[in-house]
Amino acid sequence: MNFFKNSNLAQAWLVLLLATVFGTALAGIQVKLSPVIEANKTRETMEKIPDLVLDTSMATQTATQDLIIQSRVIEIEKNGITKFYPVYDVQQKNGSLAGHVAKARGQGYADKIEVLIGLDAGGNTITGLFILDQKETPGLGNKIVEKTWRDQFINKLSDTPLIVVKSKTGQPNEIDGISGATISSRSVTGIVNTTIADIRPRLLPIPKTEETE
Amino acid sequence: MTDQPTAFERFVQGILPENPVFRQLLGLCPTLAVTNGMKPALTMACSVAFVLLCANIVISLIRNLLKPHLRIVVFTLTIAAFVTIADRFLAAYFFQMSKTLGPYIPLIIVNCLIICRCEVCASKQSVFTAASDAMGQAIGFGLALSSIAAVREILGTGMFFGIRVLPENWPDWVIMVLPPGAFLTLGLLLGLVNWIELIKSRRAS
């Protein structure tokens, strides 16, 4: 029996040796690259924040360093489901509140859509919209990422829910649907409506606990 | 070892005569999944090239130590390790691309192309031959991927590498960048390659 064990080990020594070598190499890679990967993930959101809260002209002048961005999570309990909204509160260097950016997810036509919604201080008007992640139909549904469509949301008031229409009749809360992608445009609008309704009462005052970021 | 092809033969064979996609039908999964644009296709080709080259070299270096019944385990272990390295590297330096390719980078592990080259060439021949074989196969794979991606991107969006090549009033054939377009394009290109081969063999006879 002992001999059998030994021979098994003897046969597998190469596999074990390779496993050790590769394991060490991967550990090295992990130590070296994981901070970069983590930074990539947060940067993806952080880079967009000035654009979403400030006017375009101001955003180009104001570098990210001039803003103080605090992150927090707003937790909402509704119909037995707990929802989490990561919210970034943006302050100017002089301490005045510039606005908030909320990250929200919802079901789109093909898969989940993840959006960043920019709101002014207190969340009265929408100041910007950005689609972080989507897998909608190329050529149709994925037109939601285009700036011309997203920019319709800017300056919309947040007290009336937005609706998607085929042709505008002049109501202030109308969003032009994308032809051939009614569901995608409606999904995004739905996510915006729900998010604002959920988090607006909780935006102010900003809790003073977290000073990092 | 006299009947084994030389390094140069291996290299040339990989590119067209034994093209992994069109002739051997290996690695079809990434071929179909990531060819809706030139950029993801080329990134995929580079990742496969990296993994194939590294795996072939390592396997060739240890080929005399391999036990026949444990060789597949060694191949898989080597490939999985290098795929992880490639995946982490992409996530660190090409973040958007790594998000686009998603699970298809780790799926290189089960790409039959690599395990097939390890088995056929690297576990039998010297390091130099194995490396040139890997290069040849990788170039062949890259060519196949980019030919499919070129057709799909140009017809589907009117663009090539994101630069418009067809006139503005071109009606985008959206279907080409959707999943069905991948099947149709590969099917038609495969038919074309077979047809050319058929004509050649008729001429010869």
Added chain:
Amino acid sequence: MIYFIDIMLIALTAALINNFVLYYFVGICPFVGVSRKVEMAFGMGMAVTFVISIAAFISWSITTMVLIPGAPLSSFVAGFFLPKEMAANIDLTILSYIVYIFSIASAVQFVEMYVRKFFPMLYSSFGVFLPLITTNCAILFACLTIMSHVVGVENPKDMWDLGRALTLAFFGGIGFTIAIVIMSGIREELELCDIPEPFQGAAITLIIGGILAIAFMGFTGVDSGIRDLLLPETPSQVSAMIQKQPQFSENIISSIEIFGIHMEIQ
């Protein structure tokens, strides 16, 4: 109730809407190679479904128990060597690909031995396909999808439990079976057709696969429709839907341009 709806939608999505073969292109090799006869295709499909469920169970367990930061087993073992805070955050997810491929390979190996010993009838119907399955991308793809819903999820409530993971895997396998059986049915009829010589074999199979994929695209959006009906997000959205009732057909039918021709897909 919400959990049940969630499970149902995952099942529907995996089996039909985002079919493994026709939407994600995983498992193309057997789709082209083993789809000549209906019985063979069905055997292959069953074998894949069987193995994919077992692999999903193993990989989900390993991921939650060992790989993710704060996993019970890894932090317990690391607790002997490292200070407490470091041990609780040990992150082994970089090993996940290696772990998955080996758990798949060993699952295949054990299933083969077990089935051959205890169910010789079953073995004779799909046993020959078992060794081929190790390199079937569908299995690894299911493990990776489950991993993406377990690792790096922003809030812990969104993390998939074992039930969701197994549902995805099992119905993914069912979807694979559906696709490959339909394909083999068509190919059996195709034997009688006069196909141009260059297109015989793989080429015509892929083109038919393309047409099947177009057909399966018709399922897109069904899940979000069902979700909206069963789990309305906000009251305003429901009222918006009721207001829009006369135009309801528009929501389902989306137009699409195929080869430059404007077509309506239902």
